Amino acid sequence: MSDENDEKVLFKPEILSTVKVHAGYLHRIKHYSPCNKCHMTFAIYIPSDEDDFPVGNGNARKMPLILYLSGLTCDDTNVSQKGNAFETCKQSGVCFVMPDTSPRGHEKIDEEESASWDFGIGAGFYVNATTKGYAEHYNMETYATKELEQVCKSIDCINDKVDFNRQSIMGHSMGGHGALTLALRNPGKYRSVSAFAPIANPSAKDCPWGQKAFKGYLKDENEWKMHDATELVKMMEPGTMKTVTKAILIDQGDADTFYKTQLHPERFQEAAEKNTKGFMKYNVREGYDHSYWFISTFMHDHVAFHAIKLLST
Numbered sequence: 001m002s003d004e005n006d007e008k009v010l011f012k013p014e015i016l017s018t019v020k021v022h023a024g025y026l027h028r029i030k031h032y033s034p035c036n037k038c039h040m041t042f043a044i045y046i047p048s049d050e051d052d053f054p055v056g057n058g059n060a061r062k063m064p065l066i067l068y069l070s071g072l073t074c075d076d077t078n079v080s081q082k083g084n085a086f087e088t089c090k091q092s093g094v095c096f097v098m099p100d101t102s103p104r105g106h107e108k109i110d111e112e113e114s115a116s117w118d119f120g121i122g123a124g125f126y127v128n129a130t131t132k133g134y135a136e137h138y139n140m141e142t143y144a145t146k147e148l149e150q151v152c153k154s155i156d157c158i159n160d161k162v163d164f165n166r167q168s169i170m171g172h173s174m175g176g177h178g179a180l181t182l183a184l185r186n187p188g189k190y191r192s193v194s195a196f197a198p199i200a201n202p203s204a205k206d207c208p209w210g211q212k213a214f215k216g217y218l219k220d221e222n223e224w225k226m227h228d229a230t231e232l233v234k235m236m237e238p239g240t241m242k243t244v245t246k247a248i249l250i251d252q253g254d255a256d257t258f259y260k261t262q263l264h265p266e267r268f269q270e271a272a273e274k275n276t277k278g279f280m281k282y283n284v285r286e287g288y289d290h291s292y293w294f295i296s297t298f299m300h301d302h303v304a305f306h307a308i309k310l311l312s313t
């Protein structure tokens with residue numbers, strides 16, 4: 001048996017740390033990821049169920065889940081330390097899971113990409129790669145939509161508390177792209193979708209982050225549109241946004257230096273509006289930049305937006 005198989009069989013998910021925050025618990029968990037062929041670390045916040053909070057219908061003592069996808073250069077710690085999400089999660093009775101943004105520890109590929117912060121480590125783009133070298137190890141779409149859930153279900157302190165039938169998805173920048181595209185590619189899986197400053201049209205010539213990532217991860221240019229939120233909406237039958245999810249919210253700061261040079265959220269909004277009038281809410285926030293200061297300011301609105309959908313029948 002190879003070393004890798006040994007690790008796969010022997011390595012049970014390990015809780016690295018647990019801290020109490022807003023009367024709930026933040027766990028950091030390390031596990032083996034078969035789809036990325038490496039160890040991965042994620043965090044999950046679970047409000048305490050000792051107090052009286054709304055748990056909605058369905059599974060009586062289980063809480064719904066928001067999947068938060070982070071942006072370029074991040075791991076699970078950026079949003080857990082600076083995102084300001086947990087107080088509203090606690091008030092609403094909603095769990096919050098924070099995966100890493102790429103596989104790590106593939107020495108050969110990592111060395112090749114070590115000089116680059118917007119490709120490779122910290123920049124998995126939530127796609128399953130099809131290019132040589134990456135196809136075997138960079139499978140963040142499968143990780144975020146399937147494997148992470150399986151790992152969570154295998155851990156009693158998570159499985160006992162989380163109702164995986166009620167999930168929503170959100171993200172920032174590259175993670176906003178992930179939230180929009182993963183919802184569009186998995187209609188009905190996520191009750192609501194939201195994004196801060198998403199990379200909304202990554203296959204466009206005027207999105208250098210998307211061009212670089214898609215060239216590196218996707219071998220055939222025909223695949224690009226299938227991972228581009230704006231293009232995916234343009235391909236949909238008119239009036240069908242409600243088959244994807246119940247609601248979409250996007251916030252964008254107008255002092256974000258990437259707004260007009262990388263992100264182009266209006267293209268997504270225009271396509272969504274054309275498909276289904278009034279379906280999505282889009283806010284341009286005066287003076288806010290791309291940072292976690294912006295995210296932490298509007299995080300309450302986003303978590304509350306998801307909680308309404310997650311706690312209703």
Ligand SMILES: N[C@@H](CCC(=O)N[C@@H](CS)C(=O)NCC(=O)O)C(=O)O
Pocket residue numbers: 070071072073074078117172173174290291292
């Ligand atoms: N390193 C890049 C910026 C990368 C960046 O802004 N990353 C965002 C996501 S796209 C982020 O959340 N960074 C981590 C943080 O602010 O904690 C630069 O110097 O221009």
